[in-house]
Amino acid sequence: MKPQNVSTVSPPYCLPTLEYNGFPNKECEYWDEIMVQYPPSSESSLFVTTRVTSSEQATSNCSLKSPTCTWNTTAESSIYIGNLNNFTVLLDHTMSAPDFNVQFNAKQLPGMLLDSNGKEMRNLQPPNVIGQQDKDDILTIDTILQAAGIQTLDAPGESNSSRSLRDDGLLLFLFISYSNIYTYSTNKYRYTYEFALIPDSKYKVIEPIYTYDTSHRVIFNRHGIQIFIVQTGTLGRFDFQTMLITFVGGIGLVTVASVIVDIILLRILPKRQDYQKLKYQDSVDHDQNQQELDYEPID
Template identity: 25%
Template sequence: MWALFLPLHCAKKLQWAPFMENCSNSSSVSDLSKSSSKMGKRLGNFGARIGSYMGMMSDQFFDYDTPKMVQIKSKKVGLINRVVQICVIAYVVIYVLIINKDYQKRDNVEGSATAKLKGVAYTNITDAWDLQVDDPTPYNRIWDLADYVIPPQQQTNAFFVMTNMVITPKQTRGICPEAPDVWYGRCKTDADCPAGEYIKTGNGMRTGSCVPTPWPYKDVNKTCEIKAWCPIENDKLPRAKVPVLLEAKNFTVMIKNSISFPAFNFSKRNIRETAEKAYLRGCMYDPVNDPLCPIFKLGSIVEMANDTFENMAYKGGVVTIDIQWNCNLDRHRDECLPKYRFFRSDDQHAQIAAGFNFRYSKYYKSNGSEHRTLTKAYGILFNIKITGVAGQFHFIPLMLNVASGFALLSLATVMCDIVVLYLLKKRNIYKECKYQNVNPVTDDGYEVPALRTFSKADGNSAIFPLRRISYDGNSMDVGKRYATAYLDSSADNDRNS
């Protein structure tokens, strides 16, 4: 084989010697022969290793495992097996089928809700002990539905009720000082008020003049003059502790909710089909005495949301009314009824930007000039949320959950195997019985572990594996394992096959 590498060896030699005689040197040929022989051995060893690995992989790849039934006479293991099986069956029957009703097909609710409010209040805060404004006149008035519901009526899944406000009447377009609580509107000289620039977070555009403030505010004496709607809003609530419209807690709202479960072609309303007009005129929702009445008092809603109406009404807030439709359609449709849940959605403990408010205005003309009344409205935003799931018997979910329950029974086998093979004292005996390697192709005969019962003189007995080898239909016992550790010498003759 070294002759195959001779030309290459000679070609390398040409780099060092100018004559070809070096290639015919006997020592060079001998060295080349030895190196080639070593290389051949290495290649042979490498090939043998590859073949060995391939053989091992082939043996494992083409192995076949089949279950083997081994009956173990052990009360401990039998008790564990039955307890686990009973627990699995109880879980499937009690929790999966009875409590969770997983034999049903499910569908999520779809629906909408509208709200209709009613209530009238009259306010007069002239003699209020916590009055904060110089002119309480805009707040002394009658309030009806069109005044405190903003925007008026027919919102879908939400409604807002104004409970407190800052009113700035008779505003018109003109020139006036910026509010002193606007940081970027404060000044000391005209140079601090460049003309034509808008004030950040302010109310208008600078004129270039620095003028006295419209009202005292801390140590601020001057602000920039601006082009805006004048006079500028004084952002101070009329009362220090109490909301203007505290009477709003007695206002009522009727919630009309229509829902459907499309998968079951089922639809319903939260107003009972048998209810009469007289019932709706006189009922009021109560979670215990009248849980199906669709008319709610605003104060009661806030209280059921774990807050007080006076506290929430002062700065405003957000309340969610959750209408829950969880129905079992295997029963009569009259048993599909709504349940109401109330909770506050915003952070009532927020230190900055707490509550809920916005501004709106009403425009009018006087003496040919356009005027407006600006209102900063504080109040409660009620969001109506519709949730729920309906279920009805269906064959496929039933079969899937029952089959899953049967599959869980295999946990009993796994747990018992762990106990038998790793925890019991006689685990080696059980391993001998459970695992068996059979190779009838390469062996003249193959081992078949046999079980035989050995009895002591005192009447106790145990099962131990024997080794039996089969040859052409003939068989014989070649050994008895572990039995000698169990039997005494006087009981050897009492073995039972």
């Protein structure tokens, strides 16, 4: 991830402006992608820093070998990460189905981004790229937030409305869903991205940085956007045995339904005797009619 379309204008949530959207502003620093992402690598998740409180700490003239040794905070400051919405996230993933003998990566499949209502988000502006052949999928942080139904990070937080989402942090699920049953051809595969905000949530990560010895450190209290990635999907193919079992089971259900209807009609309903007459009617004796025709006198 790296910042795109960097603006030289100070964001509205940064000092010297004192307040934005009802929340106090903080000093802003403009970190690059290496500093914003923490930890640098994580399986099936991504954390993007929005606010950092750094605390310089030192031990109280004691050794860490002593159980009574404590840490004192000598300095503390809090900042926002400026222009965070312009950062981009590269999404690369693989679908593998051994039973179907298929395996595809994101560059080989068509894909789409869904909004919080499950509808496709069309006309994405560069640098956003989704589902294009032989191209990496790229989304800006701003587009990710919109897909999750979040208009701004300066809205009230999920767990504490007195703080903004930027200040408190938030949790998102990213569902990557694969399918080959969206058309009549099961040879066509695709994927969808869907971001979901976890209600009543916030997120922070504590990062300790030791300076010139273990008695001096800086604590980064990071708040931000935590994204958990879940790969799922539904794949299907034609199977004659399954079709046959389903067909026979359907016939059995129809038979049972017919028996139940007959019982209700002929034994329970008030006009069951009338229904009995209408259901079972005497037909003409065709053998007798044939005999009468055979022996009909001829003038």
